[in-house]
Amino acid sequence: MKLSDGFDARRLRPKGQSNWRFRIGAAFAALLAMSGVLLAMAGIASLLGHAPALGEVNTNRAGAAVILVIGLFVLYLGVWLWRRSRRRSRQSRELAMSPHLMKKHD
Numbered sequence: 001m002k003l004s005d006g007f008d009a010r011r012l013r014p015k016g017q018s019n020w021r022f023r024i025g026a027a028f029a030a031l032l033a034m035s036g037v038l039l040a041m042a043g044i045a046s047l048l049g050h051a052p053a054l055g056e057v058n059t060n061r062a063g064a065a066v067i068l069v070i071g072l073f074v075l076y077l078g079v080w081l082w083r084r085s086r087r088r089s090r091q092s093r094e095l096a097m098s099p100h101l102m103k104k105h106d
Helices: 020-047 061-091
Strands: none
Touching: 020 061
8 A cells, every 4th residue: 555645644633632621521420410310319219208318308299309300300411411521532532534424432
């Protein structure tokens, strides 16, 4: 295979960026997802009639339902942020090509 004179494969890859921003973002997203799971579990426990997990906040059914909905929303937000930060951390190491030409991994 013949190599052209002006071709340099290193130019296709972007310069290495520090990956700490994506790791901090992924850690924050994991904490959000974990707190969402805990809130949802507390809401479900109160709805099933077990001892209230958050004190007087969710002793009635309406409060327990609100805690459950908030927990599910926080869980969704954490998973969405985690996937987004993971996708962006991988994207910086790939070839600088148009996104529609690459295979979809996520």
